[in-house]
Amino acid sequence: MVSSALSSSPTAAAAAAILRRRPTPPLPRVFPIPLLRLSETLIAPRVAFPSPARLRQSSLNAMAFSAAAAAAAAAAATKGSKELIVFGSEEDLAVSLAKYTAELSEKFVRERGAFSVVLSGGSLIKSIRKLTESPYVESVDWSRWYVFWVDERVVPKDHVDSNYKLAYDGFLSKVPIPPGQVYAINDSLSPEGAADDYETCLKQLVKDGIIALSASSGFPRFDLMLLGMGPDGHIASLFPGHPLINEKERWVTFIKDSPKPPPERITFTFPVINSSAYIAMVVTGAGKASAVLKVFGSEESSADLLPVEMISLEDGALTWFTDKAATSMLVDKANM
Numbered sequence: 001m002v003s004s005a006l007s008s009s010p011t012a013a014a015a016a017a018i019l020r021r022r023p024t025p026p027l028p029r030v031f032p033i034p035l036l037r038l039s040e041t042l043i044a045p046r047v048a049f050p051s052p053a054r055l056r057q058s059s060l061n062a063m064a065f066s067a068a069a070a071a072a073a074a075a076a077a078t079k080g081s082k083e084l085i086v087f088g089s090e091e092d093l094a095v096s097l098a099k100y101t102a103e104l105s106e107k108f109v110r111e112r113g114a115f116s117v118v119l120s121g122g123s124l125i126k127s128i129r130k131l132t133e134s135p136y137v138e139s140v141d142w143s144r145w146y147v148f149w150v151d152e153r154v155v156p157k158d159h160v161d162s163n164y165k166l167a168y169d170g171f172l173s174k175v176p177i178p179p180g181q182v183y184a185i186n187d188s189l190s191p192e193g194a195a196d197d198y199e200t201c202l203k204q205l206v207k208d209g210i211i212a213l214s215a216s217s218g219f220p221r222f223d224l225m226l227l228g229m230g231p232d233g234h235i236a237s238l239f240p241g242h243p244l245i246n247e248k249e250r251w252v253t254f255i256k257d258s259p260k261p262p263p264e265r266i267t268f269t270f271p272v273i274n275s276s277a278y279i280a281m282v283v284t285g286a287g288k289a290s291a292v293l294k295v296f297g298s299e300e301s302s303a304d305l306l307p308v309e310m311i312s313l314e315d316g317a318l319t320w321f322t323d324k325a326a327t328s329m330l331v332d333k334a335n336m
């Protein structure tokens with residue numbers, strides 16, 4: 001059985017009102033393409049890139065140096081919407097990501113009495129650090145949080161490679177989520193066994209109403225996934241060119257030949273990821289710039305999609321939280 005190893009909105013109108021009271025932010029950079037309602041509400045004077053023609057307009061809605069935009073994304077996102085927000089600093093990104101997450105927590109606790117949150121490993125855990133600080137550490141209803149991992153390395157929970165340990169040390173040990181609501185993998189099992197066990201656990205939690213079920217896909221519908229992306233465009237433990245990216249039946253599967261060490265992992269599959277209500281893709285640093293360019297600035301066919309490009313939410317909202325370094329090649333291309 002999966003172990004619980006931890007020991008221990010506003011509306012869009014309201015968000016817009018809050019923003020109107022804020023001092024005018026520095027001029028944002030916005031691609032002059034049809035903007036989402038969110039962008040129209042929140043982003044002030046538009047500065048066009050000179051040559052945006054080659055950008056994939058269907059996928060890129062707006063790009064802005066606006067810490068406020070993400071805060072309202074929780075309230076204003078629409079079905080299948082996709083936002084790219086570029087922050088001037090990692091600190092601004094972290095502040096905005098905390099606000100976005102707290103707003104979604106409030107929304108889902110109000111609507112269904114629980115908030116199912118999926119974490120990844122990597123730098124994401126550092127990016128959510130502001131949730132462990134005031135005002136969120138006091139104001140979020142942590143008692144309604146249910147925490148899962150989009151992927152986990154099959155190592156002991158106290159191992160330096162464990163995503164559980166990373167999240168515990170940097171986040172979970174600092175907020176009062178009930179220990180029984182933190183779903184770490186069973187680290188005494190093989191990768192196959194741990195994936196089966198995790199999937200069985202998710203199925204029970206869907207039956208119990210803790211995790212929602214997507215009526216359209218029949219897969220679990222997590223309230224929020226907080227995901228990172230590798231420089232090669234992988235998400236979770238779904239790597240470019242690996243057969244696992246085509247898994248259509250399983251909720252959770254395993255990999256024994258991960259190109260990123262350690263090799264043995266379990267991972268959510270694309271049908272589960274794509275059934276999410278909200279996904280925050282948190283992508284920073286120059287090492288991610290070429291993958292970001294491929295996602296937002298390439299005209300290549302769908303035959304060579306990176307895993308991150310396979311995120312396709314029919315009934316959910318995807319928000320990219322990025323920085324200038326991660327979007328530098330995209331900006332360069334737009335300015336060409």
Ligand SMILES: O=C(O)[C@H](O)[C@@H](O)[C@H](O)[C@H](O)COP(=O)(O)O
Nearest residue numbers: 120121122123228229230235236
């Ligand atoms: O277990 C893992 O390896 C992670 O879940 C992985 O999918 C991670 O999120 C990305 O590799 C991004 O990591 P960085 O943000 O550290 O680059």
